[in-house]
Amino acid sequence: MKKNYVIAYVTFAIVLALVAYYTMETTEQAPVESEEQLTVNWSYDGETGPQQWMNVSADYAACGRGELQSPINIEVSNTAKEELDEEVKLNYEKALFEIENNGHTIEANSTTPDNSLMINDEEYKLTGIHFHSPSEHQINGQYFDMEAHLFHETKDGKMAIIGLFIESGEENKELAEMWANMPKDGAEAVKVLKNPINLDQLLPEEKNVYQYVGSLTSPPCTEGVNWFVLEQPIEMSNEQINQFSSIFLQNNRPIQQLNNRDVYKIELD
Numbered sequence: 001m002k003k004n005y006v007i008a009y010v011t012f013a014i015v016l017a018l019v020a021y022y023t024m025e026t027t028e029q030a031p032v033e034s035e036e037q038l039t040v041n042w043s044y045d046g047e048t049g050p051q052q053w054m055n056v057s058a059d060y061a062a063c064g065r066g067e068l069q070s071p072i073n074i075e076v077s078n079t080a081k082e083e084l085d086e087e088v089k090l091n092y093e094k095a096l097f098e099i100e101n102n103g104h105t106i107e108a109n110s111t112t113p114d115n116s117l118m119i120n121d122e123e124y125k126l127t128g129i130h131f132h133s134p135s136e137h138q139i140n141g142q143y144f145d146m147e148a149h150l151f152h153e154t155k156d157g158k159m160a161i162i163g164l165f166i167e168s169g170e171e172n173k174e175l176a177e178m179w180a181n182m183p184k185d186g187a188e189a190v191k192v193l194k195n196p197i198n199l200d201q202l203l204p205e206e207k208n209v210y211q212y213v214g215s216l217t218s219p220p221c222t223e224g225v226n227w228f229v230l231e232q233p234i235e236m237s238n239e240q241i242n243q244f245s246s247i248f249l250q251n252n253r254p255i256q257q258l259n260n261r262d263v264y265k266i267e268l269d
């Protein structure tokens, strides 16, 4: 009889321990789940791809409902004929960068504060450069091998992006060190480049740009971005292009509706 009591007691204790364990586990799990929801992930294909971005998070509503979205196809013959009463000036010199793989692209963050784009005397500071493969914008329905985005922001959060097409050709010396240090995946630490990139040398000689108002091309697809897409592409070797696409085979958002927007052709100073 006594033995049965012991068995019952031990069984009860085990059940109690299991209940306590599972209760503890569920309470521990809860914050982890909500954390995952905050950093919820989007991608360039599959269930969280561009057509679903607006459903991935309420913060990404503009990706589906916006009417000033990027990228666009630039039909050269449809660009606005009138002149824009606006002065756009580049203040570019050498810039130091640290690079990371954020899972969506290679992001080079500028650690040099003095490069900027001036729009009507308002300063948009260069914060970083990232890359897409193939290009995001099209000219007359044609993609380029890659596109770099030089991201600028004012003190109060107004955004301007210079889009820079890249096509296959000579090795790009300005980006050689960045490419040599390119992190293959997001787990790799941020890498600090030793030598500055001469931004003036990086850009093409001719500074004709297509200007329009669009959005970020990745979530949250925020609108009101001043876009300047350089007409003349720069070059990169096949090897350099292949190195990027071996990490990101396809990280470009599909072309968005132009709707009622005008695209202007201007020249940067």
Ligand SMILES: [Zn+2]
Residues within 6 Å of the ligand: 130, 131, 132, 149, 217
């Ligand atoms: Zn981009």
